[in-house]
Amino acid sequence: MPDAAARPAPTRPPGALWGDLLGRLPVALAAAVAAVCALAVPLVLLDAWRPWTAVPVVLVLGALAARIGWQVPAPAAPRWAVLLTLGVAAGHALWAGATRAEHLVLRRDAGSLANYAHHLSVHGGLPVDPSLRALGGPEALADPNVTVASPAFYEVGTGADVTVVPQFLLGAPALFSLGEWAGGWTGLLLVPALLSGAAVLAVAGLAGRLVGVRWAPLAAAVTALAQPVLHAARSTYSEPPALLLLAAAAALLAAACASRGTTAARLGGGAGLLFGGAGFVRVDALREVLLLLPVVAVLLVRRHPAARALLAGAVATTVLSGAAAVALSRPYLATIWGSLLPLLALTVLVALGCAVAVRLARGGFLARVGVLRSPRLPDVVAGLLAVVLLGLASRPLWLVVRQDPEDPGAKLVAGLQQRQDLPVDGGRTYAEHSVDWVAWYLGWPAVVVAAVVAVVLLRRLVAALRSGAELPAWSGPFAVALGSVLLTLYRPGITPDHPWADRRLVPVVLPAVVLLSVAGLAAALRWVGAWRAGELRAGRVPARLVPVVAGVGAVLLLAPAAAATAPVAGLRTERGQVAAVRTACRAFSPGDVALAVDSRARNEWPQVLRGVCGVPAASIVVPSRLGRPGSPAVVQAQRAAIDRAARRVREAGGRPVLVAADDPASLVRLGVPERAVRQAVRISTTEDERVLEERPDGAQRIHVGLWLAEAPGG
Template sequence: MTPQTHDVPDERPPGSRGERLSGVVLARSGPLAACFLAFTGLLAAVLVPFGGWIPWLVVPLLVIALAASVRLVRFVPATAAPAWVAPAVVAIAAGHGVWAALTHAEHVVLRRDAGSYALYTQWIATRHGLPIPSWLEAFGGSAALTDPAFRLSSPAYYQVVHGSAGAAGTSVDIVPQFLLGAPSVYSLGWWAAGWNGVLVMPAICSALAMLGFAGLVARLLGPRWAVLATAALVLSQPVLHAARSTYSEPIALLLVTVACALLADAVTAGNPLRVKGFLIPGVHGTDDPRLARRIGLAAGLAFGLAGLFRIDGLREVSLLLPVAAVLALRRHPATRPLVLGALGSTAVAAIPAVWLSRPYLGTISASLIPLIGGGVVLGLGSLAVVLVARRLEGRPAPALGARLTSPAWQNRWPWLLAGATALVGVVLAARPLFMITRQDPDDPGSRVVAGLQLLQGLAVDGGRTYAEHSLNWISWYAGPVVVIAGWLVFAALAAAVGRWWLNSAARGSSSSMLEGRTAGVPFWLGPAVIAFGSTLLTLYRPGITPDHPWADRRMVTMVIPAFVVAATAAATWVTRRVRRSRPWAGTGAVAVAAVVLLLPPWLATQPLAGQRTEKGEVAAVQKVCAELGANDVVLALDNRAANEWPQVVRGVCDRPSASVKITDINDTAAVAEVVRPIVARIAAAGNRPVLLAGTPEGEAVIEALGLTSRQVVDLETIEDQRHLTRVPDGEDELDIDVWLADATGVS
């Protein structure tokens, strides 16, 4: 078979002009968006550490990157699709993005991750680099570090000391918690429209992610089903919730779905022309090794560069390695570029993570080290299997191997694999009956959980993670039918993998695990393995504070999309069976599938569809900044003020800020004595000390110091509910108060 050698495959796929354009949009819009955002993250990794994230430099480079992205995605194969499909998908994605933008949160007063990302974005967009200076000299210099009550750090912003406390030349940097990728993308919104631009950027990225998801479904199940699956995903409350706030999940969802789609394309391009489909009818092979290598490299790069945006992108890269081993055993041409692209881009993504986010990596080491270790084990194990198989090539099969591949066992293996997969689902669903998952009770998250348990009338056990209920969390939003149908499809795919492997081996040499490329590889194998493995690991250990809807964002990147695709696959199978026996009932089967896929997420989302949390916080921040003068140095008094305001004051108000570490805010006399020496050092440095309180208890400390406070913020807004054991269906009230006081007289 002579391979095709054209540079731009399928540039004019068969069909009408509208069908060709529809196919191009489905196939390439997601990769185009992912390529541009990956370029943005890479550019930030180069420029931000050196203070070069400047609009006049970055924007022209990104224009070039966009042009390069348009050029690069022309290599992505595109086949004709019904002319109405792409407009429908674009309309769904755009509607999702517009609605998320209209209902966006204003989480800029830092309480949780969205506030951290927003302030991180604001800093690099306006100061152009990292790390964040501490302005230690404004607090009296290095001597301030010898005071145990003085701290420059705050949640999500770490204090990194260079030198020894009290020593000459000692300096302090403030290092933000998360990875650079998402803030670099969201900073484009700041340059366009300030806070409003930043706060709607996640909605734009989420809309682009829907295009990537639709392209994946179109490849796996057919273009028509992409419309239904995308509609089901945008109706999911966790997806909408992530799109409303400055989280990294929308970008990660785009990168991962596009990577899976490109992986399917790479396998198809390297398959023989005669390979037939499993999930959808037709032939899935073009026998173009050159194209397979190119797209395989692109898929590997997409998997690895997701690590610029989320650290758990390592999980998908690790799961990719066994898939690459299967491709190697079948001598697929995409194998080597896929692995090199994934490992190389992972190494590239690790550089800014270690350089700019090292304290954050240290705090998550309990999760990160097992993740890295698991990846190493999977990689070395996969390599060992391939090397051993190649050494055994041409030799007689061992007796045990011959027995396990005998005709009798060939009929059993698919059923065993399907049964094992189904059993895993049953065990996950049944975990609440026999298991209570816990974490270290001394973890800060445990104290949060204990407080929520007390408020919600639950037994106080702060170490609980509630991870045993993780599968039930999915059923809240997708419905139990989707969860059951999805897991049955996982089991069916496990059986299909076993059947394909045994049948393809039977057509090759019985004495070798390597029979060449005579049978090809199922194009869906890689996405299925990665989606199932990532879903299983996430459900087993979500690794997040278990209040909802906060915890549900852990399911956005892979878990909910995997269940939506799997349940849609079940719908395609049922519909085709119905049409085969009763053609007149096909429309009814599609209608039933639509109800099953769309109604449960709509019912879960509807109570929160118009919710807009944290509204008014941008104005509150502006009020605080307006009250501060050029020589003011702010000291946050109570714990709430210390959590929420130091980085706001430092980054948005451009004033030095620190906080007081206290154990009992109600002991105002003791707190006042702790505050006095800090205030004295600020005044001695030639600055005006300003005390900031966020609670009435903090204001009482101001009064105990003999000062007069003025309330500059009195905001009544709403925030997300924080349920531990039930689906959120409303909002909680949130009061934000700020009192300021001139503390010059204290010194």
């Protein structure tokens, strides 16, 4: 018997290494991202999120997570497909980075996340110190006309315990802050592009696993071309890491469903950890965890080895991310409680329902229910889905969705309607057009094909469940994605100005439509190939039909996405804001305290001055019931509030500086001599459009200004 040491090592199949890059690399990257987000929570709570403490731990934990992620089984892949996919993902990241926005002066969510990330990179913890002593002590905020709150930065506490708490969850700002440690503001602003490139690769890897590795480049290209994906990659949004985590989680779930034994359990646990880990970056990731529960229930009934690990992983990271949100983002949770509470309640109800269903199924009760044994069940369920999809797409013909017209978002919508010469109805959410939004960016061919494929796949899934046949690997990801797409399209839950609203489609809706439409094209080619193989001898089917169908199908998927993105592909919005903020910081002297006095200054500058410039900042506010800005009653109330605030600042040894962003007249009305007003910042730049009823195809000009003057009475 020959020596075992002399036996040749088992050879891997051709294309295995390339398959590793496509199937394992994005999962490893997602595991590292999830580990960093989880690690940030205790370090931020300990005020220890600093380069010398966080970076070594991040590197070790990230490498460990990536190594675990690298153990995922990956199908072999041809070199050309993987190289093309990597090229698409890298090109997407490079282009997004080259056309990155510089959204620092706070106007939308990207600005708040950038300022949040900067605070973490500099101070290493939360909450934000409002510098009460410089404002005159806790008594300063006892004045009803003085606040340290600003959009996305909440004033929390009372007396000497007042702090400022940022909006949103910790995960994305923590990731962005790593970039600032590496390369300042440029590094911070580039991180979303890098994460988006990894997310495109993850979608391609999922396509390779579910549709076929040769289809990965097409899935990557359509995803990368989709304008909402590019828009989110250019700015500091949480969607790129969310897409990366969810796509990798779906890939692990598919691999787990196709595996057995301890491998299935390990993969299921990893999938659950990533599904729940998405909750570190987006609060609505709870929706995907909710939709994962029926998948777990089915796997439990079938005694699949992945079931318990999948549930344990999802519960573990969901609980951890939820605890982090409560500890660090409680004011944000309070503002969305009206939407969050029903989601939490529904999650509990679904969990209880699934537990009961598992018990009934294992006891044999469900097998005796006539409806569930009916051979017509797959057709009925698929037909119901078709009706739902048609209903969603046709809503603009028979429905207008509205919200409370007194909601702050409704007032913004009313203003946009007035400027765009639309009927003023601020209560409209435009949610009935959600399917149109998808078609804007991917085209109606992709939407229709995806809908047809979804109906067909649901019929096959229900048939497999009814018969007890082995479930396809795509079953779990399909069920979660289908439910998430339907819920998102039914209620997008976002201010409906575009392209800002379209990022709601990025984490699940757009990649799901891309994967379903690519799967439809792949199925069409298989059908044409089989047809040609059977009919070619009779001379009835041209030999070139397969490549023609492939080419036409690829064009139908790529062309609409490219056409929608082309008008804005080269836009680089908010340019000059990094330099403008630096200029603003230089305009202040030690001991200065900023008091924002007009609406734009109160919205855009307090956290920038406080967090970037290190200037204590507060806002002067008066009740809207006193009248319009600039009216005598409002000006009188402002002057009185400024006098009180300025006196406290001077008593504390500081110099009160009034800050305006609308125009210098805002300061002159408050008693400041015109000659005493100095312009610190004035730039003309662009931001994305804010359109309601059509696809955005350009940018709009905005002016960012900052006028300063010492408060009267010094």
